[in-house]
Amino acid sequence: MSFDIVIVGGGLSGLALAAELAQAEFSKLRVLVLEQRQSYVRDRTWSYWKTPRSPAHRYSHLERQQWTQWRVRQGERLQQQGSPKANNAGKAACYCTLDSDVFYSSALHAISQSGHVQLRLGTSVRQIAGGDTPSVETSDGEVIRAGWVFDARPPRHNNTSRLVQQFVGYEIKTDRDVFDPAAVELMHFHPSAAGLHFFYVLPYSPRNALVETTWISPASHQPDFAAELQQFITSAVGSAAYEVVYQEKGSLNLSLNHTAPDNALHVAPLGRGAGTLRASTGYAFLETLEHVEKIAMSLESHASRDELKTWVPTAFKRRALDAWMDEVFLKVLERDWRKSPWYFMQLFERLDPDTMVAFLSGKANWRQRLLVAGALPTLPFAAQALSAWIDRAPVVLGARR
Numbered sequence: 123m124s125f126d127i128v129i130v131g132g133g134l135s136g137l138a139l140a141a142e143l144a145q146a147e148f149s150k151l152r153v154l155v156l157e158q159r160q161s162y163v164r165d166r167t168w169s170y171w172k173t174p175r176s177p178a179h180r181y182s183h184l185e186r187q188q189w190t191q192w193r194v195r196q197g198e199r200l201q202q203q204g205s206p207k208a209n210n211a212g213k214a215a216c217y218c219t220l221d222s223d224v225f226y227s228s229a230l231h232a233i234s235q236s237g238h239v240q241l242r243l244g245t246s247v248r249q250i251a252g253g254d255t256p257s258v259e260t261s262d263g264e265v266i267r268a269g270w271v272f273d274a275r276p277p278r279h280n281n282t283s284r285l286v287q288q289f290v291g292y293e294i295k296t297d298r299d300v301f302d303p304a305a306v307e308l309m310h311f312h313p314s315a316a317g318l319h320f321f322y323v324l325p326y327s328p329r330n331a332l333v334e335t336t337w338i339s340p341a342s343h344q345p346d347f348a349a350e351l352q353q354f355i356t357s358a359v360g361s362a363a364y365e366v367v368y369q370e371k372g373s374l375n376l377s378l379n380h381t382a383p384d385n386a387l388h389v390a391p392l393g394r395g396a397g398t399l400r401a402s403t404g405y406a407f408l409e410t411l412e413h414v415e416k417i418a419m420s421l422e423s424h425a426s427r428d429e430l431k432t433w434v435p436t437a438f439k440r441r442a443l444d445a446w447m448d449e450v451f452l453k454v455l456e457r458d459w460r461k462s463p464w465y466f467m468q469l470f471e472r473l474d475p476d477t478m479v480a481f482l483s484g485k486a487n488w489r490q491r492l493l494v495a496g497a498l499p500t501l502p503f504a505a506q507a508l509s510a511w512i513d514r515a516p517v518v519l520g521a522r523r
């Protein structure tokens with residue numbers, strides 16, 4: 123059996139690319155998605171920042187909620203920020219959220235309407251072999267040939283000293299008003315020597331919120347998520363009764379090097395394997411959608427079996443300077459986890475909301491990057507920056523290694 127494009131892994135990146143390729147201009151291509159899960163259910167709540175200049179993405183209309191106020195907190199210290207005002211087009215910076223089941227349904231609908239894109243559920247891929255005609259071997263031993271293979275499986279990791287972002291979230295409903303739906307609680311810090319620990323609250327309504335406990339720490343640290351969440355929720359809801367209506371959990375490797383597409387082998391990474399996850403935040407949603415859109419645009423002029431031979435898919439690129447700043451930031455946090463909440467509090471206290479949103483969304487300009495650097499204590503960051511600069515200077519300056 124052979125296809126023009128085989129996508130291994132139908133999660134966010136794999137399904138988003140398949141939905142792009144389901145459009146009529148790609149109808150000459152035969153596309154196959156192989157996904158190990160049997161069915162799609164809600165398993166993630168994707169949140170992201172939007173600045174007034176952010177372009178809408180294909181799934182913007184499916185957002186569950188937007189907030190223009192956000193806060194961070196440590197003990198009695200509370201910092202609340204809000205998008206100051208809308209721009210001329212009536213747009214303000216906001217924090218948005220979209221449930222994964224809604225995304226999955228939309229992408230699956232596009233695929234089912236196309237006629238040239240197929241999705242096979244319950245199919246686990248054992249191996250991908252690159253070459254002039256790359257192939258994919260399923261765990262049943264079936265071999266499928268392709269023009270290009272996109273590998274959207276999560277990258278493997280087994281080094282226990284790596285940094286991970288681990289979290290567990292419960293969406294709860296209460297029997298009386300408890301939450302303030304006007305403002306997201308981005309980080310409610312609980313300082314610890316084992317890692318950066320905070321709670322996160324997305325208040326959908328006064329009686330409905332997603333509450334998460336999050337750790338950025340070495341992977342060897344194993345928090346008791348259930349106990350932490352129960353304690354935090356009990357103190358947040360007081361005497362109100364609550365029920366858990368949905369749960370999610372994640373463990374994201376923050377120290378992975380990503381791989382580039384191998385043009386000779388016709389195998390390209392997609393999603394987290396391509397480097398879409400930002401190390402300092404664990405966010406990947408918008409970067410993933412932007413990347414698959416670029417891949418589809420570059421394919422428009424090669425959208426037939428013959429033209430595919432000369433096509434080179436667009437690689438995901440993060441600006442080296444931003445990657446370097448993230449690396450420095452994480453290394454400073456790691457030096458003394460107990461101080462790490464303080465750095466975040468400083469940033470929120472000293473920076474205006476526009477700069478903060480630009481920084482958090484990875485869209486900061488030079489002026490805003492300097493403001494961020496100026497809001498952080500000079501000594502630890504300068505020492506770490508110098509050591510990371512010596513290591514990465516050729517990359518940051520754009521030279522080849």
Ligand SMILES: Cc1cc2nc3c(=O)[nH]c(=O)nc-3n(C[C@H](O)[C@H](O)[C@H](O)COP(=O)(O)OP(=O)(O)OC[C@H]3O[C@@H](n4cnc5c(N)ncnc54)[C@H](O)[C@@H]3O)c2cc1C
Pocket residue numbers: 130131132133134135136156157158159165166167168169170245246247248274275276370371372373374392393394395404405406407408410
């Ligand atoms: C619970 C959770 C919440 C998150 N929240 C946010 C957020 O708020 N904002 C944000 O920006 N990012 C968030 N992320 C990070 C990131 O956006 C997601 O992890 C996103 O799903 C990554 O997309 P992906 O395509 O790389 O991987 P995935 O969406 O995980 O897709 C990988 C797919 O590959 C399949 N697969 C794996 N192995 C095989 C195999 N051998 N054969 C066939 N199929 C296989 C899996 O079943 C899966 O469907 C979150 C992550 C998690 C886990």
